[in-house]
Amino acid sequence: MDNAKEQIVNLPNLISVIRILLAPVMFYFAFKQQSYWFFGVLLLAIFTDVLDGLLARTLNQATTLGSRLDSWGDFIIYSTMAICAWILWPDIMLRERFYFITIVLSFTLPVLVGLIKFHTIISYHTWSVKLAVAITTISYILLFAEILDWPFRIATLFCIYAAIEEIAITLLIRRQRVNVKTVWQILRNNHNTHNSM
Structure with a gap:
């Protein structure tokens, strides 16, 4: 029981939960049209995303739970970023x-495909997604800061x-x-499995 509890209640999981709880704070500052505070909370959310992993x-x-919490946190924060952008900068x-x-x-779309097939949110954390998120987040800030x-x-x-x-x-x-870094990893595993049969 203690080991199971240690796997569920740990520092990385707590940080993922904090990231999820930052979403309503981002909405608050968006509705108040306080873009500087919104950017501040967004940067904090991004920091927690790097920190928990x-x-x-x-x-x-x-842990598997931690990986899923991380994915839930990412999906919630990036959805919040999208909605808040419409609230704060409709012209852009x-x-x-x-x-x-x-x-x-x-x-x-990848989340929907995963929900249809596995009935839960996927949690691959591929290198391509990490790169796309980093580039998109930086470009999001540059765009809406009008740089x-x-x-x-x-x-x-x-x-x-x-x-x-x-x-x-x-x-x-x-x-x-969970934690599938590239599609090539899956293709290689499938190829090895097929050859061993």
Whole structure:
């Protein structure tokens, strides 16, 4: 019982829960039209996203629950970012709507495919998704701080690739898995399994 409790209640999982709880705070500042505070909470959420994974590996506290909490936190925060952008910067959103819709679809379609097949949110944490999230988050800040708009458009390409890879992983595996770094890992495993039969 104690071991099970240690796996559920640990520092990385707590940080993931904190990230989820930051979503309503982001909504609050968006509705109040306080963009600077919104950016501050967003940066805190991004920091917790980096921190929970780092701590899970460093403290050897990586768990299936932690991986799923991390995925739930990511999905909630990135959905919140999208909705709050419409609240805070409707003119920019209209101008960049094609890229914005493409990015939103690239984050939601893999989740929907996973829900249909496994009845739960996927939690692969692929390298392509990590890269797409990093580029998209930086470009999001640059766009809505009205510094640069072209990085947001480039981020779309990275998001499309990441989405295709996650969907491919979901279609290729028979049982739900967590922490799958690339689709090539699945293809290699499937190839080895086929050869050993």
